[in-house]
Amino acid sequence: MTTSFVGHAFRKDLSRAFMDRAALALYLGVPLIIGLMILLLMGGERHKPVAHLLIADEDNTTVSGLFKTLLRSEQVSDFVRMEETDRAAGRETIDDGEASALLVIPEGFQGAVLRESQAQLELVTNPAETIKPKILTVSMEVLADVVFYLHRILGEEIRKIAENVDGDEAPSDEAIAEISVGINQVMRKVGKYIFPPAIVVEAVTDEKDPTGGVPMTQLMLPGIIFMGLLLMAQGLGSDVWTEKTTGALSRMVSAPNTMAALLLGKILADAVLVFAVSCVLLTVGMLFLDIPLARLPIALAWTTLSGVTFVLMFMWIFVHARTRRAGMVVTNGLVYPLMMLGGSFFPVEVMPAWMGTVGRVTPNGWSLERLKDILIARTDATTLLASTAVLLTVALVIFLHTAARMGGPFARR
Amino acid sequence: MIEVERLRKSYGSFVAVDDVSFTVQPGKIFGLLGPNGAGKSTAIGCISGLLQPTEGRVRVNGYDVVKEGKAAKQGLGVVPQELSLYEDVSATENLLFWGAAYGMRGSELKGRTHDVLTYTGLLDRAEEPVKNYSGGMKRRINFGCAIMHRPKVLLLDEPTVGVDPQSRVRLFEMVKEQVAHGTSVLYTTHYMQEAELLCDELAIFDHGKLIADGTLEDLRGMVGEKDILRLAGNFDAEKARAALTPLPDVQVVTAESDRIRLSVADASRRLPELFEAITRAGGEVRETTLSQPSLETLFLKLTGKELRR
Structure with missing residues (x-):
């Protein structure tokens, strides 16, 4: 085996692959389209939706300011991003589809809240969005409940505040002191129930949660990438039949260089293609799902090694098939069940237990789980090295057997 | 030089080549004539190392093709019946690939590629994908791939199938030029005219057996x-x-x-x-x-x- 020949075999196959633009488009296009469709099915939302709320404050009072402060609080800002505007500009933004909702706080809002009379907040939602406006609607309902219960507990004090706020003059020191004392007394009475609260809500993650708290879209990403890899592997694996039917393989048998050298060049060219397609799919997916790009190099190395092993697996099947058509029938019969079981259509986490168990031991399912661990950062170097050693061993065994077959019965038949 | 001694190739009970012996001398063209299924391609397969003889011995340039396969193959150029070319890539890339398959490298490989492109008359279209070529051009580059490493023995298995008259003439010239440099050529064909025009010696195959061989004059003499x-x-x-x-x-x-x-x-x-x-x-x-x-x-x-x- 000469490195020069391996290099020329590599160049030859790389040139041939890049000439086949339709196949390249298929390898990239199918996973991207299916990934997009899955995201649309999930509501078009990313894993952590943040609603963009526009507020037009026409009241401009202490209570409306308090209301806006609440929306800016750390707990709420996790899922609501607030921006102040006026009614007309806010409406225009909503019409342009550039915000989730517009909340108009009408004039007289403070008085209505303090006297517990009817106050009407106006919430205009963006019909193009589904989940985020719903979050805002529920948040408004919670705030209304807060006002109701404040009146039940501090009704007298709130009325006094309302009377003082209504006057033209600022409330006297005595009035403020009286209200403060009143509130203090009430809080002492109810404090033993709410500090700490008599009812403690303990948030417990259901141990049976199959996804382990990992967003579904992150679980789907490796599956979509492996779908592309399997499709590529089938296409690239079938190329040995093209070489056979042209007579190139039998001519190669008459040459002093080895079939292993030819196969090595071919596999290296395939590795470049797998790397390129994985690079696009992983980068797009990781950027979209906010997965740190620092994990990209390891993820890329793993998908390339996995993809090359799949190419060898399919090639092995093709060199044993009696005809190209027979090879296609067998590999078609494998690709789609492997995609299904291995987690390309649904993550193994949400499959029935038996199916998940089977899925995890399929070649693609096993590799896919390792990629998932890399992307979610729940693996360590030792595990990763052990997995790499397993994959390399499998690839080497298949490589040697395929090369022997190519130079023997497959070329001579 | 090719020496075939008592060659036999069988597949189960079917005997494709039966007790065949002949010698191709350096600088000579030896023609194998015979109808379809006569055993010509099987004989060529045994000489090129593609098939393992059941019995007998084949030596190429003094090397046994079974026991000293690599050395025997190094001096052998094969022009198969089918176009063994990568049609998606250019003639240059095909020549570079097949030259490298015979151990050529570096400047020697590049220089020889240029020479063969010139020799086959394809230099001006060297970078075009081979699939754009005519049948005759493909046959010429197929021949070019076989002579990249300057083999001392050439096996041509019906090299003119589907070739236009102009390309056929050019192919004959190229074969004769190789012979003039001392190359031994084994040439199988269906075309009697080709055999008469090119071959110094001929063997007639039928049902796996060699039923007559000799120079053209010898064979004509047999007709009377x-x-x-x-x-x-x-x-x-x-x-x-x-x-x-x-x-x-x-x-x-x-x-x-x-x-x-x-x-x-x-x-x-x-x-x-x-x-x-x-x-x-x-x-x-x-x-x-x-x-x-x-x-x-x-x-x-x-x-x-x-x-x-």
Whole structure:
């Protein structure tokens, strides 16, 4: 085996692959389209939706300011991003589809809240969005409940505040002191129930949660990438039949260089293609799902090694098939069940237990789980090295057997 | 030089090549003639190392193709029957690939690629994908791939199938040029004219056996001075055979329905006598074709079959 020949075999196959633009488009296009469709099915939302709320404050009072402060609080800002505007500009933004909702706080809002009379907040939602406006609607309902219960507990004090706020003059020191004392007394009475609260809500993650708290879209990403890899592997694996039917393989048998050298060049060219397609799919997916790009190099190395092993697996099947058509029938019969079981259509986490168990031991399912661990950062170097050693061993065994077959019965038949 | 000694290749009970021996000397073209399925390609497969002989021995440039395969292959160039080319890539890339397959590298490989492109007349289209080439151009580059490493032995398995006349002539020239440099050429063909034009020595194959071999003159001598006469008309071939066989110096080669082929000395002079014999047998001759003694007549005489012209 000469490195020069391996290099020329590599160049030859790389040139041939890049000439086949339709196949390249298929390898990239199918996973991207299916990934997009899955995201649309999930509501078009990313894993952590943040609603963009526009507020037009026409009241401009202490209570409306308090209301806006609440929306800016750390707990709420996790899922609501607030921006102040006026009614007309806010409406225009909503019409342009550039915000989730517009909340108009009408004039007289403070008085209505303090006297517990009817106050009407106006919430205009963006019909193009589904989940985020719903979050805002529920948040408004919670705030209304807060006002109701404040009146039940501090009704007298709130009325006094309302009377003082209504006057033209600022409330006297005595009035403020009286209200403060009143509130203090009430809080002492109810404090033993709410500090700490008599009812403690303990948030417990259901141990049976199959996804382990990992967003579904992150679980789907490796599956979509492996779908592309399997499709590529089938296409690239079938190329040995093209070489056979042209007579190139039998001519190669008459040459002093080895079939292993030819196969090595071919596999290296395939590795470049797998790397390129994985690079696009992983980068797009990781950027979209906010997965740190620092994990990209390891993820890329793993998908390339996995993809090359799949190419060898399919090639092995093709060199044993009696005809190209027979090879296609067998590999078609494998690709789609492997995609299904291995987690390309649904993550193994949400499959029935038996199916998940089977899925995890399929070649693609096993590799896919390792990629998932890399992307979610729940693996360590030792595990990763052990997995790499397993994959390399499998690839080497298949490589040697395929090369022997190519130079023997497959070329001579 | 190729030495084939008592070569036998069988697949189970089917014997594809049966006890065949011949030698191709340096600077000579040795033709293998035979109908489809005669065993020519199997013999070539055994010589090129593609197939393992069941019995016998093949030596290429003194190396046993089974025991010293790598050394034997190093001096061997093969032009297969099918176009063994990568059609998606250019002629340059094909030549570089096949040159490297025979151990060439670096500047030697690049220089030789340029030379072969020039030699095959494809330099101006060297970077185009081979799929854009005509059939003749593809055949020329197929030949070019085989001579990249300057082999001392060339195996050409029906290299002119589907080739236009101009490319065929160029291919013949290229083969002769290789021979002029001392290369031994083993050439299989269906075309009698090609064999007569190119080959110094010939072997006729049928049913896996070598039924005749020698120089063109040797083989012509085997035919003798007899002409081949084809008669067709309104007669029963078997009755005509019975009527013609008793005549002196007349040999019936084939007799099928209303056609009969005869090997006859001085046939033009004896036509009236032959027509009369058929008339006496109740028939009538309507068509007559007379061929002078040639390789084709020998082939016909030995195998009872016609080759393509």
